[in-house]
Amino acid sequence: MHFSVKSGSPEKQRSACIVVGIFEPRRFSSIAKQLDKISKGYISALLRRGELEGKVGQTLFLHHVPNVLSERILLIGCGKERELDERKYKQIIHETINSLNNTGSMEAICFLTELHVKGRNTYWKVRQAVETAQDSLYTFNQFKSNKKELRRPLRKIVFNLSTRSELISGERAIQHGLAIATGIKAAKDLSNMPPNICNSAYLASHARLLANSYSNNTTIMVFGEKEMKELGMNAYLAVGQGSTNESLMSVIEYHGNPDREARPIVLVGKGLTFDSGGISIKPSDNMNEMKYDMCGAATVYGVMCVALALNLPLNIIGVLAGCENMVDGHSLRPGDILTTLSGQTVEVLNTDAEGRLVLCDTLTYVERFNPEIVIDIATLTGACIIALGHHLTGLMSNQNQLSNELRSAAEQAGDRVWPLPLVDEFQEQLESHFADMTNLGGRPGGAITAGCFLSRFAQKYHWAHLDIAGTAWNSGKTKGATGRPVAMLSQFLLNRSAFSCDESIDK
Template identity: 40%
Template sequence: MNFELKTLSLSAAARHKCDLLAVLIPQDFAGQDGAIGTLAAQALQAGDLQDKPGKLLRLYASPGVAARHLVLVSCGDGSPGDVRKAVLALAPALKSPGVQRAVLAFAAAPAAGAVAAALRSAADAAYVYAATKSKVEESGPESCLLGVPSAAGVQAEFDAARAVAAGVEFAREWANRPANHATPTLLGEAAKSLSKDKAIRCTVRGPEEVAKLGMGAFMAVAQGSVEPLRFIELQYQGAAKGQAPVVLVGKGITFDTGGISLKPAPEMDEMKFDMGGAASVLGVFRALAELKPAINVIGLIPACENMPDGRALKPGDVVTSMSGQTIEVLNTDAEGRLVLCDALTYAARFKPVAIVDIATLTGACVIALGGLRSGLFSTSDELAAQLLGAGDAALDPCWRMPLDDEYGEGLKSNFADVANVGGRPAGAVTAAKFLQRFVGNTPWAHLDIAGTAWKSGTAKGATGRPVGLLLRWLAERAAGSADSGQQTAAARRRAAKG
């Protein structure tokens, strides 16, 4: 969907010809002159439009309004969170037959972050998966105009939000594709497509190159599938070459049967979403191409299938990771940590300032946090605080979980340096403790997105999380580096004058 920003009063919005005009009405709306302002004030006073975020009043062919359909929607106190609830409630209206041109107008000046929330929520609400359908029964509008009392003050916010929405959509699209349409090879092609931008480089390695790197854990997971593995490396350079990068590592299991430790049949189709971490890394780089932040970012994606054929990894097997540590595989369905550990070891060669891995890693995290917040584990209080703040600001929240040393006791093995599982209690924590063994002293965070990367049931589909969180964090780091550089330059000038 194409987005546009324009200065638009309610009177001007009433004259704007479109298929759908949705007006965001704050709870303290006092009314304005003109058809829409009068209608909204009367509806609020009569109780026909409740002031709870997301409550709607749909009207057709309203006098004095050029749009065929008019929807008044309450946006609560106008905060980004309430605006998001309001716009998501518009999803059925946005997908109504015949709606090609939509206008989303703010009845009052938007709060900081509200325009971004509106744009991203409209993109989420209007998204329709179509890649493997012969006929699409519903579709979102081709264009959406965001109308605000004054566009100049929110142009930068709008531009950034549009880039983030594109990244989220790219992640959703690839996570939603069936496993036979999103193989490791095809993920590699998707990554290569991003390198059309001059700031992004892409390298895709196959089995022979991965073997030379010594990624024995990653290779062990892939050996049961006829689909060849791919190790994808993306590089975005937005700062000086000498500036240490941030490394993002995304789990890329394009389908997870559980291997020999076979999963139950019900809902196994959803294991196509097990590359949600990889999809989020692709989405981040899709957005970086537009945002152009002054930061260097490396993206690493170990991509393969976890299948149960005669060559497959067996419970009790011992494999040697790239780090040299040996791993006893007690459960082949705990494969994500095996592919990630080699990618985390590889990440060290970039001497990064921070490493963040993103993975649909454990059902235990779903039990702990449900589908609202992603699980956050980190060896750095500073990094954890940054990610928590970025998640809240991006309306893509996470929650910090513990990493006490005692949790690692359950990973002891009689036959290897470490076991790949530690039992049912605190399963999300022991998985993170396993990964921690492979990051050294580099500030590291692990985002377990098993509960947030997709939805089940009638709303089944990828969410694109945590692309918003990651992009907000990267933007804030880039801004912090720029501020630090300016302060250093100013100090040097003062010293020179002295």
């Protein structure tokens, strides 16, 4: 879909539709008030008859309003004016896009970016509108034989801004919003793919295509089982040894910093393309959703798409740790002891605590890049869902400044995280009678003990761990990947790039 910005009076707009807000109870936004004056009270007369109360998400289409050049006006409920926050704003945009798309409005001029959202500026409102619009229109129907296609889908949105001085900021917001929305879509598409298609080789092929599209400053290396065995990545390989699909680790190196020797930011994504649980097999209910155990790798792929599209002035390395946890005679067993790439030994108590075994060798491998920071992203523990539900991503880090940067980026992007403590008492739960540690710390504090396990392999650099088990996908009627936390990590990189030092901070 095409997005643009302009500045102009509502009475001079000639379009298929104008979108304006109505507050509860039946109160006009400033633009709606202008349109009502132009139409000589036509809109207020309708509201007095109870046509629209103004509750969040309510809609009312008006056709051929007197003295208005546009064919239609869409009134959208915005709730109580003083209570309009980030969440409600995105809900309003979502309902607006669905209403326009489902009623044949192929283009519209949107005045909702002129609403006052506490603490947010024009850049934020336009960018969030773009991201929300693209998310609202997302579908994954590659495998449907009968695809439902709208005859007149929404194709163009123009955001009207209060002053011409805001146009540059608005244009930059569209550029960033489209790049991030494209990255989120890429992550969703990968995650939603069925596991008989999306295996480690499929992840590697997408990594190659991405790197080859930006070959001037991007390279790709794919490590197979032979290469990983030579390196000593025994924990990683043990997880995939029960699968007929080869374990492959894809490493994308992007050199955007003018100083090619500048230390890189490394993103590591858990890419379990299907997780049966291994010998410690999972319950059968909802096991189909274990194709989403590669959402960490999909996130890294999506963020790399954003960084390359925006040509960010950073050196970034994205690692897709592809693997499949299956059951056969070669499978990893409870009781096995593994020697990791770091030389530390791990007693396997549960083969369904496999993601940390893949990640621990990957975290050791990336030491060779002398990284400035390392962030791993993983659908790691059900315990994180118990702690934070499906609303917040769990955050653990060995450096407060990095943790604070990620939390700030999460608030800016509306893709929230919550910090969990990595303290010595949890480390004690990983003690083993026979090895340096176990791969399971028990039920109490399960998300934290998983983070503690990873922290033992991240002591040579500043590191953060994002547990996205509760936020990476939805179940039920809205089943599908969410694309989180692509937006948050993209904002983190934008902040690091100093692209957003003025307009994109959360003002």
